[in-house]
Amino acid sequence: MEKLILMVKNLKKIYNNKIILDIDYLGFQESKIYAIVGPNGSGKTTLLNILNLLAKSEEGQIFFRDQEIIINSNSKILEIRRKMTLVDQDPFLFQSTVYGNVAYGLKVRSLSSIVQKNRIKNALEMVGLSGFENRKADQLSGGEAQRVVIARALVIEPEILFLDEPTASIDQKHIDKVEKIITKIRRELKTTVIFTTHDLSQAYRLADEVISLLDGKIIQQIPENLLRGEIVEEEDGSKRFKTMGNIKFAIVSEKIGPAYISIDPRDIILSYEPFQSSARNSFLGKTTKIIEQNHLVKLEIDIGIPLVVIITRESFFKMNFNLGSKVYLTFKASAVRLY
Amino acid sequence: MNYILIGIKQAFQLIFSLDREIFSIVLLSLKVSLTAIALSSLLGIPLGFLITIKNFYGKKLIIILMNTLLAFPTVVVGLIVYSFISRRGPLGAFGLLFTPTAMIIGQFILALPIIIALTHSAVQGIDKRVEKTALTLGANKLQSAWAVLKEARYAILEAITTAFGRVIAEVGAAMMLGGNIKGSTRTMTTAIALETSKGEFGFGIALGTILLLIALVVNIFHHYFQSRRI
Numbered sequence: 279m280e281k282l283i284l285m286v287k288n289l290k291k292i293y294n295n296k297i298i299l300d301i302d303y304l305g306f307q308e309s310k311i312y313a314i315v316g317p318n319g320s321g322k323t324t325l326l327n328i329l330n331l332l333a334k335s336e337e338g339q340i341f342f343r344d345q346e347i348i349i350n351s352n353s354k355i356l357e358i359r360r361k362m363t364l365v366d367q368d369p370f371l372f373q374s375t376v377y378g379n380v381a382y383g384l385k386v387r388s389l390s391s392i393v394q395k396n397r398i399k400n401a402l403e404m405v406g407l408s409g410f411e412n413r414k415a416d417q418l419s420g421g422e423a424q425r426v427v428i429a430r431a432l433v434i435e436p437e438i439l440f441l442d443e444p445t446a447s448i449d450q451k452h453i454d455k456v457e458k459i460i461t462k463i464r465r466e467l468k469t470t471v472i473f474t475t476h477d478l479s480q481a482y483r484l485a486d487e488v489i490s491l492l493d494g495k496i497i498q499q500i501p502e503n504l505l506r507g508e509i510v511e512e513e514d515g516s517k518r519f520k521t522m523g524n525i526k527f528a529i530v531s532e533k534i535g536p537a538y539i540s541i542d543p544r545d546i547i548l549s550y551e552p553f554q555s556s557a558r559n560s561f562l563g564k565t566t567k568i569i570e571q572n573h574l575v576k577l578e579i580d581i582g583i584p585l586v587v588i589i590t591r592e593s594f595f596k597m598n599f600n601l602g603s604k605v606y607l608t609f610k611a612s613a614v615r616l617y
Numbered sequence: 618m619n620y621i622l623i624g625i626k627q628a629f630q631l632i633f634s635l636d637r638e639i640f641s642i643v644l645l646s647l648k649v650s651l652t653a654i655a656l657s658s659l660l661g662i663p664l665g666f667l668i669t670i671k672n673f674y675g676k677k678l679i680i681i682l683m684n685t686l687l688a689f690p691t692v693v694v695g696l697i698v699y700s701f702i703s704r705r706g707p708l709g710a711f712g713l714l715f716t717p718t719a720m721i722i723g724q725f726i727l728a729l730p731i732i733i734a735l736t737h738s739a740v741q742g743i744d745k746r747v748e749k750t751a752l753t754l755g756a757n758k759l760q761s762a763w764a765v766l767k768e769a770r771y772a773i774l775e776a777i778t779t780a781f782g783r784v785i786a787e788v789g790a791a792m793m794l795g796g797n798i799k800g801s802t803r804t805m806t807t808a809i810a811l812e813t814s815k816g817e818f819g820f821g822i823a824l825g826t827i828l829l830l831i832a833l834v835v836n837i838f839h840h841y842f843q844s845r846r847i
Contacts (some may be wrong), residue, residue: 332752360755370746373768382764383754434755 282344283308283470284329284438289338291324291494299324299335299494306438309468311460313481315500316491317538322474323367325491326440329472330364331355360387362438367446369427371415376407376426379415383434401433404466405459421452428459432467439463441473445480460484478502479569479576492538492617501540501615502586509534509616519614523582528558528611538617543576543588545613548597553608565603570594579607620818627819628826639820643827646804649717650785653724658777661729665736665776666766680737686730691723695793698723702794715796720804723790728780735779739772740765771842778839785831 284306291299299321306312314322327333329340331347340347342358349355363383372379380401384394402408405425410418418426424444431439444460445453461484463469475481478500481488490500507521509531518526519539529539547553552560563585567578575594577587585607589597599605631639668679700706702713702722713719747768751761766773788806795802797811805824812820 330753332749356755356757359752363755364753366746366749366753368746370744370750372747372750372764382751382756386751386754386756386760430754 281308282306283342285341286329287339287341289328289335289340291321291328291333291335293324297494299328301325301338301494301496304489304496306470306472308470309464310486311464311471311484312473312487312489313485314472314474314489314491315476315478315481316474317476317504317506319506320491321494322491323442326364326442326472326474329438330362330440331359332364360434361436362440363431363434363436364440364442365427365431365444367443369424371418371423371426374415375411376402376413376415376418377411379426380430380433383430387434397433397435398429401429404432404462405429406455421448421455424448424452424456425459428456432463432469435467436469438470438472441471443474443476445475445477457484502543503541505539505541505583507537507539509537519616521583525561525582527614529614529616530611531616540615540617541585541609541613542615543586545609546585546587547608548577548579548587548589548593548599549606549608550597550604552606555608557608557610559611559614560606560608562604562606565599565601565605568599568601575599579605581607624818624822628822631819631823632826636823639823639827641800642803642805642808642824645717645802646785646806647831649720649791649804650724650781653721653784654728654777654781656721657725657728657732657780661732662736662766662773662776665733666740666762668733669737669740670762670765680734683730683734683737687734689727689730691727691787691789692793694723694726695790698726698790699793714794715798715802717795717802719794720791720802723794724784724787727787727790728784731780731783732776735776736769736773739769739776742772743768771845774842775839778835778842782832782835782839785835786828 282305286301286304289299289301289304290297314325316322324333328335331340334349342361347355347358372382377398380398381394384397389397398411399408402410405428407422407425407429410422410426415423415426428441428444441460445456448456457480460471460473464471473484488499490497492500492504505519505521507519509517509529510520510526511534512518517529517531517534519529519531519537520526527539527541531537547557561581563579563581565577566580566584567576569576570591573591574588575591577589577594577599578584579587587607668676698719699714702708702711702719704714713722743765747765748761751764756764786806788810791797791802791804792807792810795804795807797803797807803811805828809821809824809828812818812824
């Protein structure tokens with residue numbers, strides 16, 4: 279059996295009298311990549327901050343390699359905190375050069391300047407930024423800054439690397455680069471990587487294990503097209519689910535109030551003309567992403583919010599879809615799953 | 618009109634002949650003001666930092682008070698310090714009145730609120746992510762505080778130059794506490810005041826020119842720090 283590097287038990291985080299995290303057990307094995315997925319507000323960032331010992335939880339125990347971390351001992355926390363590091367979603371670079379930024383974690387650990395120089399050289403090589411040492415931090419592009427931030431974390435040689443939404447705010451070209459770096463880190467440095475993302479396919483592409491978080495709880499598997507909103511009753515008595523952008527879906531429900539729904543991407547029918555059928559949900563949208571996966575094609579269609587639709591390769595070519603194609607999405611009220 | 622031209626001519630003769638008296642006055646002024654600024658920075662920067670990061674009762678009041686004291690009348694500072702260190706005052710036994718130390722105390726009190734208030738606004742303007750970034754990279758509490766101060770470094774240097782500009786040019790406290798004693802407590806500003814009233818325009822203009830040059834240099838630094846901050 280693989281060795282656990284980090285584990286939490288009976289973790290509860292309460293904020294404003296609301297339980298925002300409620301996890302019975304969560305274990306991370308050495309040198310594996312974990313993805314934590316879930317919609318906005320599901321508690322991903324809070325969980326990372328607690329695991330990285332930057333935030334405290336009201337209840338629960340945290341173990342680092344079988345050793346319980348006693349929250350009251352500041353020097354012990356610092357010692358373990360220095361074995362891991364977190365790269366924030368919206369990272370900050372110090373007003374300094376690339377070298378000065380990457381050196382920071384080594385300086386606070388009082389490592390010799392020879393060790394610093396060597397490690398910084400290797401870390402910059404790892405993220406493909408050799409020769410950037412003397413560049414000013416404020417003269418970097420968004421993607422370059424993100425890689426400097428990763429190098430600044432790697433140079434510490436952490437046992438666990440936390441990445442909060444590492445690709446949320448950069449363009450596609452840099453997303454590919456950052457994803458390659460993540461797999462390279464595990465392969466070459468054997469570091470345990472724990473990252474959050476709201477991109478399910480990214481999670482499955484990179485991670486050995488995907489942890490799904492919904493409303494602060496771990497659930498079996500997070501479905502595609504998971505949306506948060508509210509069930510409202512219409513004048514005619516039918517129930518609708520209202521979500522961002524005032525988009526409403528016909529659903530089958532007894533209750534009203536705040537809720538999560540998901541729509542299976544295989545249950546959505548695409549057509550160029552409005553589709554005459556008994557299905558009560560029909561929306562016009564624009565194709566914004568096309569990802570081919572073996573014999574299936576995954577499309578992202580923006581109807582005010584992005585929805586994922588999966589169709590076969592055959593129908594994709596028959597329909598002749600392109601980026602920007604306007605299409606109708608049709609699905610039954612009963613295809614909307616309620617949580 | 619003629620006496621002004623004669624005064625200017627005399628002034629340049631005094632400056633370029635490196636007149637001993639002129640330069641001993643300039644050196645004393647610099648010594649007093651730089652010491653006062655060093656001491657008020659040593660106390661004011663940590664205080665301004667702590668006021669910003671800590672939450673406590675009366676915090677707003679202190680900030681308002683410090684901002685009010687930015688315009689502390691120099692003669693009032695002179696008056697307060699005088700009443701403490703004069704022979705009859707509680708600190709009279711130390712014999713500080715009419716010494717450079719007395720002037721340093723006065724200028725220290727003038728500079729302190731400037732350093733505190735401007736350090737406060739400098740630290741407040743620093744990105745909230747600096748502290749968290751430092752902590753995630755393994756900094757302890759003190760190291761992360763230092764990282765925040767370092768990010769604010771140019772704004773804090775601006776605070777120091779602002780305070781220096783104020784104390785080097787003030788006359789009220791220096792006059793009341795130093796007493797303008799030749800060779801001991803005579804600074805540029807007190808000398809200008811005295812020599813002008815004596816009708817020694819050349820001497821006054823020479824010192825005034827040097828004071829303006831110092832102000833110019835301080836402002837050049839000030840603008841350099843300001844440009845680096847953005």
